[in-house]
Amino acid sequence: MNHLVLTVIAPDQPGLVERIAQCIAGHGGNWLESRMSRMAGQFAGILRVAVPAESYDELVEALQALNAQGIRVLVAESGIEPSCTWKPILLDLVGNDRPGIVRDITRLLAEQGVNLESLTTEVAPAPMSSEPLFHAEAVLAVPLTLSLDVLRDKLENLADDLMVELNLRTDP
Numbered sequence: 381m382n383h384l385v386l387t388v389i390a391p392d393q394p395g396l397v398e399r400i401a402q403c404i405a406g407h408g409g410n411w412l413e414s415r416m417s418r419m420a421g422q423f424a425g426i427l428r429v430a431v432p433a434e435s436y437d438e439l440v441e442a443l444q445a446l447n448a449q450g451i452r453v454l455v456a457e458s459g460i461e462p463s464c465t466w467k468p469i470l471l472d473l474v475g476n477d478r479p480g481i482v483r484d485i486t487r488l489l490a491e492q493g494v495n496l497e498s499l500t501t502e503v504a505p506a507p508m509s510s511e512p513l514f515h516a517e518a519v520l521a522v523p524l525t526l527s528l529d530v531l532r533d534k535l536e537n538l539a540d541d542l543m544v545e546l547n548l549r550t551d552p
Contacts, residue, residue, distance in 0.1 A: 381430040383412075383458030386443065390451040392423040400427075400453075403446060407439035408432050415498075428458060466521040468497065469528070470551070471535075475544025477503045477512040485516070488538050492531055495521040514544070 390396055397416065404411055409431040416425030431439050443453040473485065482501065489496065497519040506513045522531060532548055539546035 381410075382433050382436045384429045384431065384436075384440075385456045385458050386427050386429060387425070387454040387456075388416075388427070388451065389422060389424045390449075392418045392421055396423055396451065397425075399446065399449065399451065400443075403442050404429055404431075404439065407435045407442060409435070409439055466495070466523050467528075467550070469520045469522045469531075470549040471516070471518040471520055472547045472549070473514075473516040473518075473539070473544050475514055475539075475542060477514040478542075481514055481542060481544065482516070484538060484542060485535075488534060489520065492526055492534065493523050494526070494531065497521050 386400075388400060401411060409429045412428045412430055414425055414427035416423070416427070429439075440455050443455060446453055473481075475481070486496070499516065499518045501514065501516045503512050503514050505511065522528065528548070528550070535546055535548065
């Protein structure tokens with residue numbers, strides 16, 4: 381079996397995921413895992429698929445043909461997962477919305493060799509004032525060689541500069 385990672389984006393509509401699933405199943409593929417969401421009228425997702433080697437080319441061609449239906453699919457071969465040399469840390473951040481929060485946080489994380497395993501963000505009105513609040517939740521892959529105290533100190537200093545509340549948790 382070959383493994384593919386697919387990125388999908390299309391205008392949101394009923395039956396969209398079914399068309400993708402039908403295309404995969406119709407070529408002997410197996411849908412293994414996915415993360416999908418609707419946002420601003422668009423549907424986007426990433427998924428991992430296993431497909432028999434003899435059906436690989438036909439599946440890729442069929443997925444790319446979905447473009448005629450307005451479904452854009454980017455295909456990448458699945459890589460080999462590296463051995464686990466990191467620990468998962470949960471990050472939760474809340475603060476008044478302003479441009480650059482994601483840039484500043486991710487810059488600090490990258491400088492420390494921390495990888496983002498997942499990131500979810502939203503801007504919503506604050507309960508009392510209705511001012512826009514930015515909220516981010518992330519799973520960080522922190523290198524085993526990086527002290528959690530060092531990371532926490534650097535993030536807390538940045539959180540003070542950004543005027544946001546930031547929490548790190550080690551429990552999954």
